[in-house]
Amino acid sequence: MTSPASSSGIVRADGRAPDELRPVTITRGWLDAAEGSVLVEFGGTRVLCAASFTEGVPRWKKGSGEGWVTAEYAMLPRATSTRSDRESVKGRVGGRTHEISRLVGRSLRAVVDVAALGENTIVLDCDVLQADGGTRTAAITGAYVALADAVAWGQRHGHVKGGRPVLTDSVSAVSVGIIDGVPMLDLPYVEDVRADTDMNVVVTGSGTFVEVQGTAEHAPFDRAELDVLLDLAVAGNARLAEIQRAALAQELGR
Amino acid sequence: MTSPASSSGIVRADGRAPDELRPVTITRGWLDAAEGSVLVEFGGTRVLCAASFTEGVPRWKKGSGEGWVTAEYAMLPRATSTRSDRESVKGRVGGRTHEISRLVGRSLRAVVDVAALGENTIVLDCDVLQADGGTRTAAITGAYVALADAVAWGQRHGHVKGGRPVLTDSVSAVSVGIIDGVPMLDLPYVEDVRADTDMNVVVTGSGTFVEVQGTAEHAPFDRAELDVLLDLAVAGNARLAEIQRAALAQELGR
Amino acid sequence: MTSPASSSGIVRADGRAPDELRPVTITRGWLDAAEGSVLVEFGGTRVLCAASFTEGVPRWKKGSGEGWVTAEYAMLPRATSTRSDRESVKGRVGGRTHEISRLVGRSLRAVVDVAALGENTIVLDCDVLQADGGTRTAAITGAYVALADAVAWGQRHGHVKGGRPVLTDSVSAVSVGIIDGVPMLDLPYVEDVRADTDMNVVVTGSGTFVEVQGTAEHAPFDRAELDVLLDLAVAGNARLAEIQRAALAQELGR
Amino acid sequence: MTSPASSSGIVRADGRAPDELRPVTITRGWLDAAEGSVLVEFGGTRVLCAASFTEGVPRWKKGSGEGWVTAEYAMLPRATSTRSDRESVKGRVGGRTHEISRLVGRSLRAVVDVAALGENTIVLDCDVLQADGGTRTAAITGAYVALADAVAWGQRHGHVKGGRPVLTDSVSAVSVGIIDGVPMLDLPYVEDVRADTDMNVVVTGSGTFVEVQGTAEHAPFDRAELDVLLDLAVAGNARLAEIQRAALAQELGR
């Protein structure tokens, strides 16, 4: 295993150092009607995140005084290099889709104070328009910003009452992996398929872990590899948190 | 019924004359991997049209020497002003979705010479990212351009052989309707819901009809109304054909 | 294009003149239990139309004071020349079925005063027992008569109150098409598959349009062709309206 | 328990003696295209039975030299006194439908020599147009006649080769039940719902049993009751076999 330090002189196919993120863009207000919406790009990966704010909660939460935040992830048929069949046409949502939807929802709920939200529901729709690796991490990173806008909308329109902050922290995610012995940050598709180990790490703005999902794709990994991947991911998420903050600092002109 | 002539002085909520299209934008090459792709905008309506070219045809066309062109239309959950449930989650494709998918496919096939295409398949995915009326007409108009790019791709890569043109004409579509007695072109959502009669008209570049679908939403319509709506639609489609031609004339820089 | 006038001397495979309907039979009261029921035949096409009257409306219409009329169209597996799989067994309703169900529902609602109906629901089930072209137009024509009987049942049993008429007009439908350059009325299956252009036209008893659905099956059509098809359809529907009136004038012996 | 002998003087609501069938009508050739088709009526119960003959067998029977006979039973939504939802719309076939489809298929296969049929498939579609009790027994009784016509069609057209008879016997079915202590034959709906015990008995033309399905609806039954019900059913089926023979003896005029 080689050190990920940029000083190693290793350069990736797209010209990045091993510990460097792809260009990340967060465009707020991409949809006219949604209470929060973001087009997030991690390099060629493009995800449209729409946050829908509605008063009221599902039946099983009624009367609890608490709100509910959930997410649905999906991919357009031609987001990928070859076309996939639509899940609506197949009549069932696939396992991977389910799994990522659940991950996005859990990640966002980790930074939501549902009591402060009150009996309101926010649904995050994360639709991948173009996929080039890291779609779930881009979805979480973008969805947080859309969520923040939807919460602000709810406060502005008087649906969220009380001065308490609804969001207790920010949250972002990034992928890391070991390719030919080199730990690397934010894998595009060509790297992702070659990684021996692939890990998605969800981290709060204050640097604590929300989810750690590491998978040995080709060969089991040892503790030292795990440690260096976690270091890379924490550093990458710190950079994403800054980008989120910068995006939210801008005036949303509409 | 008032004459649709602009000289009538009638001005619509968005400032247009009754016989004026919304601003129409066609952005080619919006996706890196698709053989043809277009982001088409009719005002606030935004549809991503991806054309996937594959060699071979469905089993029932094998050995016919002919190709196949089909389309699938869908809407993102938050394309509309309030969120709709996903058809993949509901486990079934709704009637409206089916109906529009079939319309888009039929409209494109009307200008395809399937023998010239050879045993190749082109699937058009039209995903509505934002809906503000006229999503099916924008889908047809944009899908034609994506189809043209996919055909060119197939010719460039030697999958489509013989010098014969595959596309016998261009095709576009526009909605027309009568609102408070005034025939109007290209209805946004606010006008669409108020229209007494609503018609979608699919026309070739040479001005012949591919589909005429007129529906009395609130009150049956007479022959005179039908005639004036058809005139409006033919004129609007002529303008769309120009916009398609202009878009296809540009260099696709990738 | 040849003139459709019978004087042209053109005779169709079944001996009809181009502007002649097939023999149309409407048998009321075909079912013992349904509030209205009709077996309608357009030549070999045989559709059983059952109208079910129930008090109350779907949740989204509750408290509106208005009623609801809807329709479901389906085909028995061996209605056609070769057997089709059942949609119940396939687990999903096909696009064509959905599309026609929606068309039948819209056509009937165009002549219903939902306020006069009051908060009652009428469901029209149109099941094709034998298909020989024009199943959707036979369904609309027969369903109107079943609907009229169900409305009368609701009035007789005191569910529909107030003296106002519920039905503002009658409605019927017929297909027209151009075959080998000759415009023809009411196409059986053998003609339907050969038509260049195929149009279904839904017209009220007073002669106004409810739906115009024209499709270029093989070649786009021009305005002159459209005009002559509309003339044929209007005349055919006028004859169907007479047949409906005659059927409803008879005593329903049960 | 009272003796079912007509001499008991018991008269049923519809005027029949306890051991009397309802009027049974078998109309052959009801559909133009099906290789065999029958409209069968047991009183108010009306079932359309269509037999579809196709060359070839399902994959798991290929090369066996044997044919395959199967059946599908279904009910139109308004066959019953109140409307039921369509199974196609619900997206799943109900348990009762499945159960009866399987019963009809098994009953017919009991009289088919699949080797004599050769590698051909006959599908029986039994669609209940109007239900007034005994729909499954009418379906079996009518389907046998449609099957016989389809077999004859296969022989006439040279698909079924060899002189051996394909049908080894005829088969019919009837319901029996005990109502207020009186065993009765062929129950209409009003009797069916009141029966303590309900039995459907499928019998060949030569008087042997194919299926005996007895259910204690309200109270378990003893051996003596079982015996008298079986006697009634055997006698009723003997009468049905005669009616089937008479129907098949007529010239099928098409």
Added chain:
Amino acid sequence: MTSPASSSGIVRADGRAPDELRPVTITRGWLDAAEGSVLVEFGGTRVLCAASFTEGVPRWKKGSGEGWVTAEYAMLPRATSTRSDRESVKGRVGGRTHEISRLVGRSLRAVVDVAALGENTIVLDCDVLQADGGTRTAAITGAYVALADAVAWGQRHGHVKGGRPVLTDSVSAVSVGIIDGVPMLDLPYVEDVRADTDMNVVVTGSGTFVEVQGTAEHAPFDRAELDVLLDLAVAGNARLAEIQRAALAQELGR
């Protein structure tokens, strides 16, 4: 047909006499949480029966003062000698599963006094862990014992009020069949596939019939065969009723 008397000297593959049951084991309290649970074994057939007691009834029974008992039968994918696909993955419950679930439910309801149960629901889940013939009869026999435990639980916890017995009798089931002319009791898989006639008979503890389901698998059967099979089944069920009584007489140690 040979007499089933053991004195005939016929010995089956597993060493049993024709009128002998396989070893039957009923293990109560197999699950910690279920209100009643039984692992029932008929030779190699192993079914886990879980009774779930809940207060309240389905909407259509609310206010009736009566309870509801229902059952669901299913088979694990590898219960059989070759693996079957899961019905959950296929997305639909098969006809055989539906049919058996309905049979189990009806059989149990035949011995339940729903008024004495009060507005409570008991669901019986019968999951076949290993299948070696007779899974439905083992399911009914085991489910009765689980039901008895769940009723007792409901009485102990005060949900079932009034001293009246809820269970009016016991109920069990066994299969019988004719193999090479010999009537046999309780068929394992190897015998079941060879049987000419196969019958499942559900009998109460007092010896009356709840269900008689006889099917001619290969050849129709006559009245004499039917009679001898019924005798065998009644005797076998009498033995099962004893085994059920003995199982319920034991202390349930938890």
Added chain:
Amino acid sequence: MTSPASSSGIVRADGRAPDELRPVTITRGWLDAAEGSVLVEFGGTRVLCAASFTEGVPRWKKGSGEGWVTAEYAMLPRATSTRSDRESVKGRVGGRTHEISRLVGRSLRAVVDVAALGENTIVLDCDVLQADGGTRTAAITGAYVALADAVAWGQRHGHVKGGRPVLTDSVSAVSVGIIDGVPMLDLPYVEDVRADTDMNVVVTGSGTFVEVQGTAEHAPFDRAELDVLLDLAVAGNARLAEIQRAALAQELGR
């Protein structure tokens, strides 16, 4: 956070030390027909793991020379303290089920040399009979043993050729979590619902990681907590690997 050392004197509700597994039992050969089968128990959690060996591979692996191993996880309706609806009846497999099925499959494939397996498929069915926390970790641990038996079966019967070992290592899994600040191993349901952080760790017999899935249920966790949980999990899996080895060392008496 307290140290997990047993010397801390902390005793759990079931009497265990924080770093102690529940009693683990592995019963091989629980099913007669499956090529490998195990009933695995982690305390009250009971999972039946069946390995089905079939020659051949799915189409997309044909001709690759490689085998395929996959898994399906499911839960019986009354495995839990209150009954859940069946996924087969709901008509769709839930997200959690999908996610765990994929995890089990990936975990097993990490120790399979698919080239050594040759073009054979092994499906692992893991059905939870009783759930008391840690069902996915018990499933992986038991499935490995069933897989080993199925591989041995394939070798004994000549389907797996060549002397190379198919299994490159063993694999097991255990849950860990932090409850009231104390890191604990192998959580039963009562602990699982109270855990702030919950982690499932899949480890090979040689101590390397296959999957690390950590989730902040209530509060994000820091690196120190992550490290101590990983230590606990590695030690627990080492103990599970011994139990697997001991189980496989026994003679499988059939």
